[in-house]
Amino acid sequence: MSETDANTTDVLVIGGGTGGYSTALRAASLGLRVVLAERDLIGGTCLHRGCIPSKAMLHAAELVDGIAEARERWGVKATVDSLDWPALVATRDGIVERNHQGVAGHLRTAGVRVVKGTARLTGPRTVHVEGAGEFTARRGIVLATGSRPRLLPGLAADGRRVVTSDDALFAAGLPASVLVLGGGAIGVEYASFHRSMGAEVTLVETAGRLLPLEDEDVGRHLARGLKKRGITVRTGSTLTGTELLADGVRATVRTPKGEELVIGAERLLVAVGRAPVTDGLDLAAAGLAADERGFVAPADWSRLETSVPGIHVVGDLLPPPSLGLAHASFAEGLLVAETLAGLPSRAVDYAAVPRVTYSSPQTASVGLTEAEARARGLDIKVNTMPLAATAKGMVHGQGGMVKVIAAADGAGGDRGLPWSNDVESLGKTGAVLGVHLVGPQVSEMIAESQLIVGWDAEPADVAQHIHAHPTLSEAVGETFLTLAGRGLHQH
Numbered sequence: 001m002s003e004t005d006a007n008t009t010d011v012l013v014i015g016g017g018t019g020g021y022s023t024a025l026r027a028a029s030l031g032l033r034v035v036l037a038e039r040d041l042i043g044g045t046c047l048h049r050g051c052i053p054s055k056a057m058l059h060a061a062e063l064v065d066g067i068a069e070a071r072e073r074w075g076v077k078a079t080v081d082s083l084d085w086p087a088l089v090a091t092r093d094g095i096v097e098r099n100h101q102g103v104a105g106h107l108r109t110a111g112v113r114v115v116k117g118t119a120r121l122t123g124p125r126t127v128h129v130e131g132a133g134e135f136t137a138r139r140g141i142v143l144a145t146g147s148r149p150r151l152l153p154g155l156a157a158d159g160r161r162v163v164t165s166d167d168a169l170f171a172a173g174l175p176a177s178v179l180v181l182g183g184g185a186i187g188v189e190y191a192s193f194h195r196s197m198g199a200e201v202t203l204v205e206t207a208g209r210l211l212p213l214e215d216e217d218v219g220r221h222l223a224r225g226l227k228k229r230g231i232t233v234r235t236g237s238t239l240t241g242t243e244l245l246a247d248g249v250r251a252t253v254r255t256p257k258g259e260e261l262v263i264g265a266e267r268l269l270v271a272v273g274r275a276p277v278t279d280g281l282d283l284a285a286a287g288l289a290a291d292e293r294g295f296v297a298p299a300d301w302s303r304l305e306t307s308v309p310g311i312h313v314v315g316d317l318l319p320p321p322s323l324g325l326a327h328a329s330f331a332e333g334l335l336v337a338e339t340l341a342g343l344p345s346r347a348v349d350y351a352a353v354p355r356v357t358y359s360s361p362q363t364a365s366v367g368l369t370e371a372e373a374r375a376r377g378l379d380i381k382v383n384t385m386p387l388a389a390t391a392k393g394m395v396h397g398q399g400g401m402v403k404v405i406a407a408a409d410g411a412g413g414d415r416g417l418p419w420s421n422d423v424e425s426l427g428k429t430g431a432v433l434g435v436h437l438v439g440p441q442v443s444e445m446i447a448e449s450q451l452i453v454g455w456d457a458e459p460a461d462v463a464q465h466i467h468a469h470p471t472l473s474e475a476v477g478e479t480f481l482t483l484a485g486r487g488l489h490q491h
């Protein structure tokens with residue numbers, strides 16, 4: 001095969017994170033020839049710096065919390081002797097590496113050619129990969145270059161006193177005190193982790209509540225749970241100054257009442273969002289441009305295709321309504337691969353993608369928030385049930401809630417998506433529009449609700465299926481029973 005033939009492919013994917021590798025795997029399974037260019041490690045943010053290492057650490061944190069609960073509630077005379085951070089890191093990194101090898105193996109088996117190097121566009125069908133030369137993609141190019149931590153102007157991360165979520169993974173040890181800036185998923189998860197590991201934690205969020213994109217009740221219940229664990233939560237507050245000290249930071253924070261608080265901490269963790277990565281990609285060479293926030297927006301969401309035919313985009317590079325979540329990027333990868341293979345494809349229904357925060361307590365949601373449903377002028381009914389109202393909720397003793405939003409009987413439920421995929425068009429009325437959970441294990445409990453919302457089920461459809469007793473998910477079942485007019489314990 002000549003050099004030119006070797007470098008001609010059907011699909012060229014730039015970036016080997018969850019968005020890029022899922023596109024590559026599916027495209028290869030559909031018989032397409034695929035080249036995947038990755039400059040760092042296959043698996044990207046989620047596997048190496050995001051979902052997996054953070055959830056491994058949060059699992060360790062849950063074990064520590066369990067020891068405290070055993071002692072305080074259940075008469076088990078157990079204490080934590082000490083924390084061996086290098087041992088935790090070794091277990092965490094072992095899990096990451098096993099997954100890394102697993103993904104690399106899947107790509108090999110599927111016949112995807114992985115090319116190591118930084119890729120840049122040179123035209124609408126051509127890409128140059130540093131060290132590997134020029135490639136031509138007959139069917140299409142997929143941009144999957146992801147995102148990186150966003151920093152605040154004038155506040156550089158030094159990896160020791162001011163850190164991002166990346167640095168926090170590779171720090172030499174655990175701090176005794178942390179000031180976490182940003183009450184999104186990263187801020188909340190890292191605040192929760194450090195508190196479990198014994199640190200003094202302050203969580204500062206500019207918006208009026210934690211997880212401001214989630215339902216108001218989620219933010220409220222989450223803040224209550226975190227405060228109960230000794231985390232100082234300051235919403236509606238702004239960082240107004242930072243002084244670097246030899247062994248930490250001294251920050252000034254303005255509260256909603258206008259007070260200026262001085263907060264000292266060994267570490268300031270900046271978790272104010274992530275920025276899309278397009279530098280060096282030379283979008284202009286293919287006739288493309290990033291939007292004002294740096295995202296690459298598709299011209300056609302149902303194919304995730306940009307204004308240049310054949311150039312598609314997946315993952316964190318996409319603007320909202322994409323979600324900046326690994327599992328959303330899997331769905332996008334499947335969609336783009338199938339589109340490139342000429343299969344009929346259906347737009348990702350982002351409203352039906354679950355959103356989970358793995359803190360203690362956890363949060364898990366799917367579908368519209370109550371405010372979003374009302375803003376769309378929908379006629380809705382809402383039912384909320386505390387987890388503590390169930391026996392299993394009492395056993396866990398962590399509070400929490402189930403909140404369900406359904407279109408009122410006879411009302412359609414257009415979820416307001418940029419394509420026609422709404423409840424009305426599917427002929428359903430009274431459908432469930434949103435489910436919001438806070439409490440222990442809700443990351444696992446959300447799975448049934450994503451099917452309920454995704455399949456446009458009505459409360460009565462759900463109510464006929466009885467949940468196991470005693471379980472936490474029983475609270476979900478009971479909430480639907482009540483909405484269907486058949487409440488058992490809830491009146």
Ligand SMILES: Cc1cc2nc3c(=O)[nH]c(=O)nc-3n(C[C@H](O)[C@H](O)[C@H](O)COP(=O)(O)OP(=O)(O)OC[C@H]3O[C@@H](n4cnc5c(N)ncnc54)[C@H](O)[C@@H]3O)c2cc1C
Nearest residue numbers: 015017018019039044045046050119146315316324325326
């Ligand atoms: C701390 C943290 C925790 C998270 N937890 C979760 C979670 O629990 N669940 C969840 O769903 N999501 C979670 N996320 C979000 C999730 O990690 C991202 O949504 C996901 O990784 C996005 O995948 P991607 O493929 O778009 O980009 P990335 O994973 O960022 O991959 C992009 C890849 O492209 C490569 N690249 C960039 N430019 C070039 C170039 N020019 N040439 C070649 N290669 C290039 C990069 O090296 C990188 O490997 C978390 C994120 C963080 C930071």
Ligand SMILES: NC(=O)c1ccc[n+]([C@@H]2O[C@H](COP(=O)([O-])OP(=O)(O)OC[C@H]3O[C@@H](n4cnc5c(N)ncnc54)[C@H](O)[C@@H]3O)[C@@H](O)[C@H]2O)c1
Nearest residue numbers: 182183184185186187204205206271272273274324356357
């Ligand atoms: N469990 C999960 O699924 C999970 C976990 C971690 C990260 N992620 C994803 O990673 C991405 C990044 O997460 P993130 O939490 O960094 O971003 P985010 O955008 O979700 O949250 C950032 C938060 O910081 C706040 N903020 C902004 N500027 C601030 C300032 N100067 N002071 C105080 N607060 C400020 C914002 O109001 C917002 O609430 C998101 O897409 C998120 O969904 C997901």
